[in-house]
Amino acid sequence: MQKIEINKTDELDYHTNEAYKSLRTNIQFSGENVKVIAITSCMPNEGKSSVAMNLACSLAEAARRVLYIDADMRKSVLVGRYKMTHANFGLSHFLSGQKSLEEVLAQTNISRLHMIVAGPVPPNPAELLEGKRFGELIKAAREVYDYIIIDTPPVGVIIDSVIVAKQCDGIAMVIAADEVSYKFSQKAKSQLEVAGCRILGAILNKVDLRRNGRYGSRYYNKYYRKYYGSYYGAGTYGKEEE
Ligand SMILES: Nc1ncnc2c1ncn2[C@@H]1O[C@H](COP(=O)(O)OP(=O)(O)O)[C@@H](O)[C@H]1O
Ligand SMILES: [Mg+2]
Numbered sequence: 001m002q003k004i005e006i007n008k009t010d011e012l013d014y015h016t017n018e019a020y021k022s023l024r025t026n027i028q029f030s031g032e033n034v035k036v037i038a039i040t041s042c043m044p045n046e047g048k049s050s051v052a053m054n055l056a057c058s059l060a061e062a063a064r065r066v067l068y069i070d071a072d073m074r075k076s077v078l079v080g081r082y083k084m085t086h087a088n089f090g091l092s093h094f095l096s097g098q099k100s101l102e103e104v105l106a107q108t109n110i111s112r113l114h115m116i117v118a119g120p121v122p123p124n125p126a127e128l129l130e131g132k133r134f135g136e137l138i139k140a141a142r143e144v145y146d147y148i149i150i151d152t153p154p155v156g157v158i159i160d161s162v163i164v165a166k167q168c169d170g171i172a173m174v175i176a177a178d179e180v181s182y183k184f185s186q187k188a189k190s191q192l193e194v195a196g197c198r199i200l201g202a203i204l205n206k207v208d209l210r211r212n213g214r215y216g217s218r219y220y221n222k223y224y225r226k227y228y229g230s231y232y233g234a235g236t237y238g239k240e241e242e
Contacts, residue, residue, distance in 0.1 A: 069150045114145070
């Protein structure tokens with residue numbers, strides 16, 4: 001199995017740490033049929049990857065076997081953010097049939113936490129996720145892990161997360177305080193519900209950021225435009241990376 005060294009986990013203050021513990025507890029009490037969980041949000045930058053990673057670590061700390069799958073193949077930030085050593089093969093290699101599951105799985109230096117990194121940006125992420133190999137991956141992983149945490153792209157911008165969510169037992173929606181309108185969150189929620197996905201709950205993130213109402217909408221517009229324009233605009237994905 002490949003090995004990944006994660007050199008920086010988010011340093012959490014006491015309250016954040018407690019919040020992750022209560023999130024973990026809520027998930028554990030959702031029942032034993034809730035094992036495969038997608039983390040999504042309406043917009044980019046709301047904290048999906050941070051929440052997914054901290055949740056995965058928190059579950060692993062509580063003696064659960066956890067698989068973290070980075071399914072945001074268009075914009076994976078993990079390697080830079082967590083100063084991870086490079087894994088040679090990732091999800092896009094597996095989904096495109098170039099590598100086997102054993103070849104893309106990676107062991108981490110965090111006990112009981114395994115990972116599948118995103119891999120190189122494929123030209124057709126949504127199509128790959130819709131293919132039968134993704135379903136096979138989840139099925140095989142269910143046999144081995146207690147929890148499978150899947151980081152996805154934002155639901156309000158791109159269809160991938162709905163495709164992923166269909167294979168999951170539930171979705172947790174990250175909502176960044178003051179960044180996303182109520183209406184937009186509702187729209188994303190109903191989009192997931194219409195597709196038959198079970199929403200486990202919402203995680204209110206970035207609550208303590210010092211953004212007042214005056215600037216709120218300006219931030220929102222800035223992020224909205226930036227993301228659409230740079231990452232998820234039709235035909236532009238994969239060409240610009242951070
Ligand atoms: N609770 C938080 N408080 C402050 N900053 C946060 C919080 N959660 C995430 N961030 C920051 O917000 C940015 C986007 O987070 P990320 O997890 O990459 O979002 P997403 O995966 O939804 O695009 C990162 O710079 C991250 O460090
Ligand atoms: Mg992310």
